[in-house]
Amino acid sequence: LQIYNNGILEKPYTNPLRLQSNHVIVRVVGSASELKEKQLNVDALVDMKKIQSLVPVISKDILNKPSSDALYAVNSVIISLLQPNLFYNEEETKRRIAEAVQSVKPVTRVIKKGQSIAREGDTITEDMLQKINIINKNAHFSGSSFIIGLLLIQLGFLVIFGYFLITYYSNLVVDNKMPLIVFTLVLAFIVIAFFIARWQGRAFEGLFFPLLLPIPLVTMVLAIMYNMHIAMLIGVYIVFFVTVSMKGDFTTLLLAFSSALSGVFVVGDVERRSDFLRGGVTLGLINSVIVIAVGLMQEMQFGIIANNVGLAFIAGIINAIIVFGVFPVYENLFGVTTKFKLLELSDLNAPIFKEMLIKAPGTYNHSLMVATLAESACKEVGANALLARVGGYYHDIGKIQDANFYIENKVTDPRAKDMSALEYCRLIISHVEKGVELAQKNNLPEMVIDFIREHHGQTVKTYFYHQALEEGTTNGNSIQKSDFQYPGPKPHTRETAIVMLADAIEAASRSIQEPTLEKLETLVKRIIYNRLNEGDLERADINLNELNKIQNAFVQVLQGIFHSRIEYPTKEAINRLEKKSSNGNQG
Template sequence: MPWQRLETLLHPLLARLGPRFLTRRAVWGMALFVIAVAIMALDFLPQKLDLTVGQPSPRDFKAPQGIVYESEVLTQKAREEAARQVAPVYRVDNTVVASLTGQVDSIFQSIREINNSTGDANERVARLKERLNQFKLAPAIIQALATADSGTINNLANATKSIINQVMGEAVPQDALNTARDKMLAAVETSGIDARYRPLVAALLRELDLKPNLIYDVAATMQKQEKARAEVVPVQVTIRQGEKIVSDGELVTAEDIEALQKLGLLRTGTSWGGFIGLILFQGILVALMLLYLRFFKPDIYGDNHLLLLLGLLWLIFLVFSRGVVAISLGGRPDLARLVGYLMPVAAGSMLVAILLDAQVAVIFTVFLGLEAGIISGNYYQFAAAGFISGLTGIYCVAHLSHRSDLARSSLFLMLANLLSVVALGLMLKDTLFQLSIAAGLALANGLLSTVLTIGFLPFLENSFGITTAVKLLELSDPNHPLLKRLLLEAPGTYHHSILVGNLAEAAANAVGADSLLARVGAYYHDIGKLKRPYFFIENQVTPENPHDRLAPTLSTLIISCHVKDGLEMAREFHLPRVIQDIIAQHHGATLMSYFYHKACENSRDEKEVAADDFRYEGPKPQSKEAAIVMLADSVEAGIRSLPKATPGRMEGFIRKIIKEKLEDNQLEASDLTFRELTVIAEAFMRVLNGIFHTRVEYPEVVVKEIERRKNRNGVLHKQSAG
């Protein structure tokens, strides 16, 4: 096996990474990644012409054709110049005032604690002197503080903080700190503070650790610079055909290299640097894709086959895209780059949406769009066109209900591609000729993407065993061999299945389940009855019922076997696994109450009859669709036994059936909620009301008048014909 050889080659490297990596998933993942990078890296191969800035040109370079482009070099220079012209931004740091007032609060809190202590006046004076020693206050001031009450201390603290807020609340740079301190000391004299305590406040303000509150705001300055850069209009460069770009021996500038690059005369930059950057970028994209699947789509992340499918679609897209960009349009570089509009991003998006999930397809579209931008020469317009095309494709196939939807999607794709390409061309100031070429490529892209989707879909569907809406639509064809046999050999079961399909489809639509799967599953849920059709009452054309002559246990065995028989036939005709699950689960472990009660009546002791012997083997429905088919099957089979199917009786019967299934724990594994069960009952009623609606009874007089007119018209018709 090829994968075994690859695993053997990579085993030493994987062994260093740890045992968790010794899996086929890791081997396949690394192989796909290496192949993808190899395809992408063709643009980073060494070129025979490699000019660098500051070196002399090896020859004359002239423009083979005229071109207009946005110069990234000149635009960047203009942006940097605009950023240099931006004045630095400063802001006021409010934490400086908070820090200063905090220091003041700490000092006055110490004074309060000393004054509120239990010692005598002399002891408080001694402690205050020790605490306020740094301020070198006169004994009279300390004596006054020792006798001050809490209100006086609070007023002093508030007055001091008010002075600080008044002065430091304004912008104070580093060179204005001394001036600010002088302002605060001057404010002490005019603040109304008691003269006895002014020396204390002044000393405290002198000792404060002042810091500037006007600081350089790096983030705001950078934001302002970025805004200035963004406001710079891209610089347009016009080069006429035959114009000399750089002369032989002339020192090459960045602008020259960019012009030569745009003209397709050479590529600039270090090939190894670009190659490493490509690997890193691809690694980031793949890692983000896997993280999304792990956290939001664990069922896909845990399936190696589905991950391999995503990887193969990635490689298929890269191969087609690489072939697209190799197309040369008349040898003109300005037109050759437009072939990027032909890259079939929508094909990958639609295939993922059909085969896996529409949400995964959106993420995959972003992934492929970025790849398209890189392959096409790092042009954002091709990535943007890819996004629009891919999202349109997902919308077209998200609710696939007919085969014609795939073909019809090409029209929507062509229209979306055309509009996006025209819009991008106008934004990029393309010429009318370039716009016409791009528009033609966009229309071709829509057709190509649809053709690729239709072509690859059956192959991928069969190879990976995925049941898509297209597959289900094929199975819903009445000409399918099983359905034709059901119609001819068990017509009652066939019509029963059709009605169950209608009920199941309406209910699935109402609760947001897969209505197509529910309908097709209902068509095939009773195919096992083909083995013994006349043992089922809907296929009995005579009043005689064969079960009347059989023991209840034997009748139970015959009836329950239609599930096993149906599974065998489903496997024989290669029906998808999801259909097989519905066949196996459409009765769950339901009790066959008729035969159970019949056995109880025939038995002398009802305790000898075990109810479990009269149940289907299951399993119980594991999905919403299987549970809906179970309910629809029971409702359709039982509704015909109602003596008079009025809307009220039907609704009561439907709710009774659902309640019995619920109480019998048949719905516990299906994830249906109580609210959804109510919605299902309402959906059943809408369908059944259309089937069993009452007909208007015409009065006898009206009937006679209709007959009279019909006879009269017949006579007139004969006379006119004669």
């Protein structure tokens, strides 16, 4: 009866609120108006499983040497009569927690300016320690020394970032858009981090602060728009900014760095916009593993670890979804050409390529070969292979208009025979200007139009120049070499320089009679040497070691193109050899 009065739980008590108290409040419900409460020690709580082990012991004490059959019968009856009568009231518990929270009055500690908290030799009391902690917490964000130190970190980062760009990405230094993009991303991050930091104590208690911040968002956008190196550099800055600003510990540093690094690498192989979700899941899984590791190292409760794992996984997916929505805005607003735009431009089913295939089939095939050569060479030197391939596709679109005047399309226009060397040369050279106009009409990005402008640099059309010299004068005027020269500019990136070389080498390779490996190597070396010697590569950031790799890549591709198929013997030839062999054996 005492057990039944104390209450019987259906399942063992699990302390759902993780309370440190050893007592629970039990409400005894009688009539509608009668409601009593009492406190019970948690050790006195029993459940149905525990009852089954207690009843036999109690029965033995009550009965005087009962037989086993009698004991079994008594136990069965008692157990069947006992039913759970003690239940966890979640609604009432939440109500009392809310009342307790409301009843707590804020504790105000007044510390006057200049007030002495502790002197040398004093024993630090609990009250002193609380005051010191309050002062440190408030001074951390408002002290002038902290502000100056934080500004010095910003200045140091700007110096490092500037040096990195000038040394390794000089072509981006002249891009006024990139600093603005970086600034807006970092500013947005700081604003979001500020508000999350203010709300953290109320809404996000027990959660790892870095997981709440959109650190991967910044690094993912920069990795897509520019490259992994720039994204990682900005990511490192953000990590230290968060750690220093929040006076973070090793856990803060580790989780922030993991978020930044993971954000860079999960978009490294993204080629379609649909790949973002996969990247978000990967990001969430990586951060979840880091959270579990940190939780185990710090011996955290399972519930806290589980909450943070859930946050890490969901945050990864949310960051990826936001990036999916944000980066097209940056792409269009700032006119930045991303890999997704390049992939769209590389579609050979585009109307401009269909028109080229019909009107200038030779130019079309030439462009495909140039793109293949350039892509292979760019992969060898770590340049943007996708950009070079797209540039190779578009570099000669200006030939569509007068396709029948170009040798690769077989000159069929009768006007070509009546043109002087200068007139014909000017028409050939004009394909660059016409290509730029056509590209702008089709809203191609400047990054791609550069290939059209620069794929001939300032080279001279030697064939027409030589022909003009043989003719003597051009309409009574002296022959000027500049009249037979492309206007330029010279290639200013590795990609445009490689396409220029690929264009010249592919065109020249078609004139080789019975091509061999030695002939192809000689051709490639000669063209690269001539362009280097004439200064056509002076603006492009290409060194001799890279030129050697480019040369080998070109030769390898050309060798595959010109490799002759094995000529298999005919049936008649085999029969003749069989007869000859049999006659020889008979003799």
